[in-house]
Every structure is written in structure tokens, then in C-alpha cells.
Amino acid sequence: MIIKSLELRNFRNYEGGEVFFDERLNLVCGENGQGKTNLIEAINFLSMAKSFRTRREAELLREGEASFFVKGVFEKGGAPYTVEIVWSASGPHGAGVRKFVVNGAERSSVVDLLGGIYTIVFSPEDLAVVKGGPDVRRRFLDREIILLRPLYYHKLKKYRGILKSRNALLKQDAPSPELLDVYDEQLAEAGAAVMEERVSYIAALAEESAESVKQISDGRDALSVSYSPSFSGLSRESCKEDLQKNRDRDLFLHATETGPHRDDMALTLNGRDLRIYGSQGQQRTAALSLRLAERALIKRETGEDAILLLDDVMSELDAGRQERILSVFRDNQVFVTTAEVPDYPAGANVFTVTEGKISF
Numbered sequence: 001m002i003i004k005s006l007e008l009r010n011f012r013n014y015e016g017g018e019v020f021f022d023e024r025l026n027l028v029c030g031e032n033g034q035g036k037t038n039l040i041e042a043i044n045f046l047s048m049a050k051s052f053r054t055r056r057e058a059e060l061l062r063e064g065e066a067s068f069f070v071k072g073v074f075e076k077g078g079a080p081y082t083v084e085i086v087w088s089a090s091g092p093h094g095a096g097v098r099k100f101v102v103n104g105a106e107r108s109s110v111v112d113l114l115g116g117i118y119t120i121v122f123s124p125e126d127l128a129v130v131k132g133g134p135d136v137r138r139r140f141l142d143r144e145i146i147l148l149r150p151l152y153y154h155k156l157k158k159y160r161g162i163l164k165s166r167n168a169l170l171k172q173d174a175p176s177p178e179l180l181d182v183y184d185e186q187l188a189e190a191g192a193a194v195m196e197e198r199v200s201y202i203a204a205l206a207e208e209s210a211e212s213v214k215q216i217s218d219g220r221d222a223l224s225v226s227y228s229p230s231f232s233g234l235s236r237e238s239c240k241e242d243l244q245k246n247r248d249r250d251l252f253l254h255a256t257e258t259g260p261h262r263d264d265m266a267l268t269l270n271g272r273d274l275r276i277y278g279s280q281g282q283q284r285t286a287a288l289s290l291r292l293a294e295r296a297l298i299k300r301e302t303g304e305d306a307i308l309l310l311d312d313v314m315s316e317l318d319a320g321r322q323e324r325i326l327s328v329f330r331d332n333q334v335f336v337t338t339a340e341v342p343d344y345p346a347g348a349n350v351f352t353v354t355e356g357k358i359s360f
């Protein structure tokens with residue numbers, strides 16, 4: 001799939017305008033702070049209805065404005081496919097109101113939008129998936145699974161809702177044991193459903209990322225990715241047992257301390273914990289491989305070539321590596337942002353961004 005054009009209104013530092021893209025390579029150049037990442041963010045926003053940089057949509061709204069609009073015209077399976085998202089600052093507690101329109105028809109839920117367009121962002125912050133805490137890896141995982149299997153969004157939401165209720169109960173002075181039993185039952189069921197999706201996704205991710213690391217390191221490094229669930233088993237029964245076994249501790253701490261909201265993913269390189277023992281370059285390679293694996297999984301499960309958004313990652317690589325990466329991506333539409341004036345390959349479409357305005 002490719003994005004043919006993008007229209008923005010009041011998104012970040014873009015006041016308005018429409019831009020047409022090349023179906024292969026698009027270089028987005030410009031000095032620091034001009035709006036290159038904002039452009040990548042807008043394209044990714046059309047596929048996830050979420051920013052990869054912030055959870056607060058209000059930050060995406062151009063200062064002083066009341067609503068923003070993003071529209072992408074894509075080509076998917078040879079047919080046009082359009083996505084429009086309007087976000088208005090009104091709504092309860094300033095949470096904002098979102099409106100999704102796909103191919104001209106308004107969609108009631110974000111789930112109807114997810115899985116339509118696939119984009120993958122590569123950014124220097126990907127390193128945090130390898131180096132950061134479990135929460136970063138959980139976020140990575142959840143986004144990936146939602147993109148490929150949108151119904152996972154409901155499963156996750158259901159689990160979070162029950163968790164919130166159970167935690168609220170644990171904060172009361174004398175929580176009812178009977179009500180806790182009910183929540184344990186529900187949480188175990190919802191938790192097992194979330195874990196089932198994570199197990200299957202991580203298995204596929206492990207296979208693909210191991211292959212990528214092997215290729216990039218020329219066979220020197222072996223990456224292993226595995227699931228580290230917080231519960232001791234995957235079945236509903238064993239989740240419930242865990243919750244009951246840990247009930248006294250949860251009552252003492254006034255919070256649920258075990259469950260998928262505490263899961264992690266273990267990354268080892270050549271048998272050692274990558275987070276602790278990996279060199280800078282090895283960690284970088286692993287982070288890149290996770291994204292490459294994502295690209296391969298999208299292709300494998302949907303037959304689609306995702307749109308690749310490379311934000312500030314090329315400038316860290318030498319010319320030879322840049323060329324090899326771009327040649328690997330020859331089937332995908334690629335966007336590359338850079339603050340340097342590059343020696344760009346022939347045929348690339350070059351844009352310059354200056355203060356939220358795009359020129360050729």
C-alpha cells in the first residue's frame with residue numbers, strides 16, 4: 001500500500017495544505033524543529049488513530065486552534081482508500097472528540113479504522129524497547145498486536161476495565177471478599193485472553209526478528225525474544241489461582257500486582273540479557289530487527305507492504321548501510337527524514353519543510 005497524498009489542517013505546526021508523495025522514496029529534509037517528524041506523525045496517525053510520540057491528542061492541536069484534521073489518500077490493493085480523522089478539543093474533561101471517516105463513511109469506533117492502513121515508524125527512540133523498562137516493551141507489543149489484530153483492542157480494554165474496578169475495590173477500607181472473588185474470576189478470564197494473543201504474536205515476532213539479526217550481523221549474533229508473563233500460567237484457572245494466592249499482598253498494597261499489566265518480553269543476544277550486556281551497536285541492531293520483523297509479519301499475515309517511516313535513523317548510518325537498507329525496502333513506500341542535505345539516490349522525491357510548510 002502507498003499513501004498518495006496527505007492533507008493537514010491545524011496539525012502540530014501545520015496550518016494547512018496538501019502534499020503529494022512519490023510511490024517509492026520520499027526524502028523529507030529541513031532544519032531542526034521545522035516539522036519533519038510532525039509529518040511522519042500525521043501519516044502514522046492515520047493508521048493507528050494515535051500518535052507514536054504522545055498519548056495526549058491535545059498536543060497535536062496547533063496552538064490556539066479548536067480542532068485538527070488529517071486526511072490521507074492511499075492506494076490499497078490497486079484501489080483508492082481514504083482515511084480522515086477530525087479531532088476537536090471539546091468533550092468531557094477536555095478529552096476531545098474524535099471522528100473517523102473511511103472511504104467517505106463515518107466509522108463509529110476506532111477498531112473499524114485499525115487494520116486498514118499499515119505504517120511502521122523507525123525512530124531513535126526504538127532503542128528504548130531494548131533498553132527501557134517493561135512498560136515500553138508492553139506498549140510496543142500492544143500497538144503491534146492491535147495493528148495486526150484489531151479485536152485485541154477490545155480484549156485489552158476489557159482487561160483494563162476490570163483491573164481498574166478491582167484496584168478501586170482494593171483501595172476501600174474493608175473490601176468484600178465475595179466481590180473480590182467475582183473480580184478475580186473476570187480478571188482471570190480477560191487476562192488469559194490478552195495473554196493468548198501475546199503468546200502467538202511473540203512467537204511470530206521471535207522467529208522473524210531472529211532472522212533479521214542473523215542477516216544484519218552476518219550470522220555473528222543470535223537474538224532470542226520470549227514472553228515473560230507475570231502470571232505463572234496461561235490458563236484462566238491458573239490466573240485465578242495466582243490472584244487468590246496473592247490476595248493478601250494485593251490487599252496490603254491496595255493494588256493488583258500480578259497480571260498482563262506487569263508482563264514483559266525478554267530479549268537475549270547470544271544467550272545473554274541484551275538490556276544489560278548488549279553493546280550499543282548490538283542493542284541498536286536488535287531494535288531495528290524488531291521493526292523489520294514487524295514489517296515481515298504484516299506482509300506475512302496480510303500480504304501488504306507497510307508504509308515505512310524512517311525518522312532520523314539514516315543519519316546515524318554510513319552511506320553503504322543507508323543504501324543496503326533502502327534496497328531491502330525496495331517493495332515498500334519509504335519516507336526518510338533528515339536534517340542534513342543528503343546525497344539522495346536518483347528518483348527520490350525530495351521535500352523541504354520550513355516552519356510547517358512543505359516545498360519541493
Ligand SMILES: Nc1ncnc2c1ncn2[C@@H]1O[C@H](COP(=O)(O)OP(=O)(O)OP(=O)(O)O)[C@@H](O)[C@H]1O
Nearest residue numbers: 012013032033034035036037038059060061062063
Ligand atoms: N501543537 C503544536 N502547535 C504548534 N506548533 C507545534 C505543536 N507541536 C509542535 N509544534 C512545533 O513543531 C516543531 C517541531 O516539529 P518536528 O518535531 O516535526 O521537528 P523536526 O523537523 O522533526 O525537527 P528535528 O530535526 O529537530 O527532529 C517545533 O517548532 C514545535 O514548536
Ligand SMILES: [Mg+2]
Nearest residue numbers: 036037038312
Ligand atoms: Mg524530528
